[in-house]
Amino acid sequence: MPVSRETFESQVLELLGRLQGVARRLTRNDTDAEDLVAETVARAWRALDTLEHEAAFRGWIFRILNNAFLDECRRRGARPLLEPLDCEEPEGDDEQFSIFEQMHQPFLLWFSTPEQQFLDKLLREDLERALATLPECYRIVVILSDLEEFSYAEIAETLAVPVGTVRSRLARARSALQKILWQQAREIGLAAKAPAGQDWGDDGSAPRRTTERSKKGKVT
Amino acid sequence: MTKHEIDCEQALDQLVEFIDHELPGGKHDALQRHLHTCKSCFSRFEFERRLKEKLGTLREAEVPSGTSERIKKLLKSF
Numbered sequence: 001m002p003v004s005r006e007t008f009e010s011q012v013l014e015l016l017g018r019l020q021g022v023a024r025r026l027t028r029n030d031t032d033a034e035d036l037v038a039e040t041v042a043r044a045w046r047a048l049d050t051l052e053h054e055a056a057f058r059g060w061i062f063r064i065l066n067n068a069f070l071d072e073c074r075r076r077g078a079r080p081l082l083e084p085l086d087c088e089e090p091e092g093d094d095e096q097f098s099i100f101e102q103m104h105q106p107f108l109l110w111f112s113t114p115e116q117q118f119l120d121k122l123l124r125e126d127l128e129r130a131l132a133t134l135p136e137c138y139r140i141v142v143i144l145s146d147l148e149e150f151s152y153a154e155i156a157e158t159l160a161v162p163v164g165t166v167r168s169r170l171a172r173a174r175s176a177l178q179k180i181l182w183q184q185a186r187e188i189g190l191a192a193k194a195p196a197g198q199d200w201g202d203d204g205s206a207p208r209r210t211t212e213r214s215k216k217g218k219v220t
Numbered sequence: 221m222t223k224h225e226i227d228c229e230q231a232l233d234q235l236v237e238f239i240d241h242e243l244p245g246g247k248h249d250a251l252q253r254h255l256h257t258c259k260s261c262f263s264r265f266e267f268e269r270r271l272k273e274k275l276g277t278l279r280e281a282e283v284p285s286g287t288s289e290r291i292k293k294l295l296k297s298f
Contacts, residue, residue: 009295016291017281017283018280034287034290037291038294041291041294042294045298116266116270122274131275142275147275147279178271
């Protein structure tokens with residue numbers, strides 16, 4: 001059953017904030033994000049007869065947004081990490097990075113462990129910065145899964161890749177994201193792989209940021 | 221360990237799908253039982269679940285007024 005003009009408009013307006021949010025994270029720029037959303041809506045309207053039913057609207061329009069973003073990158077001559085092969089780990093380098101494994105100390109109660117304290121201290125800006133640093137093909141799967149709560153099947157449809165690829169790419173993306181978060185945390189002195197029984201020193205040697213976190217203390 | 225139980229290695233292999241609610245019922249239940257009895261895996265899964273939850277808070281629903289006006293005008297032009 002074709003989707004009416006009224007349904008198209010109401011769906012676009014309902015999803016507008018989320019389209020803008022995803023576009024901003026892809027383009028890393030508010031103006032480019034607005035242009036991308038406008039281009040997406042225009043393309044979607046022109047392709048409306050390819051949408052078979054209203055229930056598929058969300059995946060359909062996010063797929064158009066992703067394709068419009070890739071086209072714009074190509075038009076500008078930029079070469080982001082777009083292709084699946086660019087996102088594969090080099091052979092033999094399949095090790096998953098885990099902050100938990102870096103910080104976990106057995107024999108402590110789970111809610112008072114260094115890794116849980118690390119999460120408590122993580123600020124929105126830390127996560128935004130780490131997400132923005134991820135290569136595009138990793139960033140999009142994290143955005144669709146963790147922010148937009150798409151199922152694997154919906155992500156697969158949106159990115160035109162098999163579900164198995166979504167699963168493996170998500171695992172790699174989360175590993176890469178944790179690696180970035182870990183590096184950021186070490187740079188600002190939020191985390192350190194302290195030897196057993198030792199704490200991160202209070203000698204002022206680690207750079208500190210002036211945020212509300214510095215009032216809360218740090219995590220070892 | 222019965223045939224319905226899993227070990228830590230199997231649990232970690234299923235971590236991503238578990239926290240994404242993509243694990244089929246039987247596997248999900250077996251993993252859930254493992255987490256009830258394994259403190260180490262429970263701590264790891266709890267960490268991953270909370271990190272995913274924190275990422276979810278970045279989701280935006282508000283639209284800048286300029287964008288909203290532009291898209292409404294665009295929709296009227298169709």
